[in-house]
Amino acid sequence: MRLNSIIAVGAVLACSTLLWGCGNGTANNASPQQNNSVQSESWNDPKRLEASHLEALERMEKDHIHRMVSLNASMDGDKVMTTLERSSQKLEEMRPLAEMLQHEGYPTLLQRIQDMSGDIQGSKQVVAEMKNLPQDGKIKIQSENSDSLHHISSFRDYHQYIQGKIQTLNKANSDTD
Numbered sequence: 001m002r003l004n005s006i007i008a009v010g011a012v013l014a015c016s017t018l019l020w021g022c023g024n025g026t027a028n029n030a031s032p033q034q035n036n037s038v039q040s041e042s043w044n045d046p047k048r049l050e051a052s053h054l055e056a057l058e059r060m061e062k063d064h065i066h067r068m069v070s071l072n073a074s075m076d077g078d079k080v081m082t083t084l085e086r087s088s089q090k091l092e093e094m095r096p097l098a099e100m101l102q103h104e105g106y107p108t109l110l111q112r113i114q115d116m117s118g119d120i121q122g123s124k125q126v127v128a129e130m131k132n133l134p135q136d137g138k139i140k141i142q143s144e145n146s147d148s149l150h151h152i153s154s155f156r157d158y159h160q161y162i163q164g165k166i167q168t169l170n171k172a173n174s175d176t177d
Contacts, residue, residue, distance in 0.1 A: 046104045053094060053109050060090055061116065061154060069152055077127050084120050084127070087155070091117050119155035126162050133169060 064087045071079050091113050098110035152158050 046101055046106050049097075050101050050106045050109045053097065054112060057091075057094065057109070057112060057116070060087070065152060065154065065158055068158060077131055080127050081124060084124050088117065088120050091120070116155050119159045123155065123159045123162060126159070126166050129166055130162075133166075 064083055067083050068080055071083075094109070095113055098113050101107070102110045152161055
């Protein structure tokens with residue numbers, strides 16, 4: 001009899017605790033505490049912190065590249081410039097952390113940010129050049145044959161691609177003059 005009453009009291013306490021926890025949102029509050037402990041752990045591990053930010057940087061780059069290659073750089077030059085500008089801002093937001101990690105002996109994130117910033121700046125200059133070219137020679141980044149855009153997966157690839165296109169267009173314009 002004694003064992004049954006202990007089990008019954010335990011079951012009542014367990015149910016009331018669960019109900020009270022759900023009603024007060026305790027279950028929802030548990031995950032931020034876990035996130036805080038994970039975040040503090042990563043601050044104590046600069047290598048892990050750098051790796052996670054490099055991963056985030058790669059996702060951001062792929063997302064922004066996807067937006068840019070779906071635009072016509074000549075016709076949608078302003079949208080391309082806006083996307084490039086957003087990319088620059090995101091990189092600049094990461095720069096202080098990257099500099100801190102470099103002082104701790106982890107320079108990869110800062111180096112990657114500097115490389116990407118240079119490629120973005122170069123792309124901005126090429127897109128600005130496009131605006132000065134005659135409109136009969138439009139450079140369409142988006143292609144009906146999407147295979148030709150498969151190799152564009154980074155800001156560097158994008159920059160090299162549109163730079164090659166504008167050089168071809170400049171050569172065609174100088175041949176007709």
